[in-house]
Amino acid sequence: MRLKLNITILLVLISVFSANCQVTKTSENNSVEVSSKKKKKKKKKKKKKFKLPDIDLTHWKVTTPAGDGKKPQEVSPPEIFDYATNKDLMPYMYNDSTRGAIVFSAYPSKATTKNTKYSRSELREQMVSGENNVNWTFKQGGKMKGKLAIDEVSRDKDGKYHRIIIMQIHGRLTNEQKELIGEDDNNAPPMLKIYWDKGKIRVKTKVLKNLNATYEEMLHEDAWGNDEGFNFEQKVDFRKFTLEVQVSEGKMVIILNDNEYKVYENIHMRKWGIFENYFKAGNYFQTRDEGAFAKVRYYELEVSH
Incomplete structure (x- = not known):
């Protein structure tokens, strides 16, 4: 009887020991699996830290504050493709690889373009x-559409943020128009300026001063004045936002964050049809205050015609 009891106890002990071993193995396996998953997540996170902006520079040149004091630095394709390693360009145009953006940095400089x-x-x-x-x-x-954010910007003596022009449509005289009015360059007024102004988006356009002006008279820069301007209701501050500009014959539409629109469809837009145009995007810094600076991040930028 005692022998049977001892054998029964022994079998129970063996069963318990085996179960414990199995639990230990399962725990170890689970621990290995959890550890493996954590490593994979860490690897994924590390990979995500390095991002490149979604911007094709094939059809863009850049102007920066660098230069000889007379003319600013200008870099066109194919040289612009190496902006990330171009030591002369890097202080003004460089990658923010943690956010996946190109940063455009500007400050007051003597190297400015003509007429500004x-x-x-x-x-x-x-x-x-x-x-x-x-x-x-x-x-x-x-059409031009961009995803961007203001990185940082200085303040004036009154504590107000300096303004930045972040997008433009600039007019251009053809060579024939330039010769017709006796100009020495192809410069025409900018039809559109979009500002980051103390956290809000402000739009300025051109209006023809004399609606009865002749073709030749309209080609002169002083034939065009500024409108009163328009402020979008949304305040973007330093958050990421999207801006889109759509242009067609006699019409211009500005869209902020895909949900707020400003439409220009008037006689001034129709009259503007005499000019050629090109898009601009980046950081056109609107101050000469000493020590001022601004940085604008562009995550995406695309143009189509």
Whole structure:
């Protein structure tokens, strides 16, 4: 009887020991699996940390505040493709690989473009890569859309943030128009300026001063004045936002964050049809205050015609 009891106890002990071993193995396996998953997640997170902006620079050149004090630095394709390693360009146009954006950095400089006192780190559209002489009209139409954010910007003496022009449509005289009015360059007024203004998006356009002006008179820059401007209701501050500009014959539409629109469809837009145009995007810094600075991040930028 005692022998049977001892054998029964022994079998129970063996069963318990086996179960414990199985639990230990299962725990070990689970631990290994959890550890493996954590490693995979860490690897994924590490991979996600390095992002590149979704911007094709084939049809853009850049102007920066660098230069000899007379002319700003300009870099066109194919040289612009190496912006991330170009030591002369890197202070003004570089990758933020943690956010997946190109940063355009600007500050007051003596190296400014003609007809302005402000400096810029700004892209200029080139319909033909590396060429400025092929542009588009409102009749041909065009669309530019960007995803961007203000990285940082300085304040003026009153504590207010300095303004930045973040997108433009710039007019251009054809060579024939330039000769007709006796100009020494192809510069025409900018039809559109979109500002980041103390956290809000402000739009300025051109209006023809004399609606009865002749074709030749309309080609002169002083024939065009500024409208009163328009402020979008949304305040973007330093958050990421999208801006889209749609152009067609006699019409221009500005869209903020895909849900707020400003439509321009008037006599001034129709009259503007005499000019060629090109898109601009980046950081056109609107101050000459000493020590001022601004940085604009572009995550995405695309143009179509």
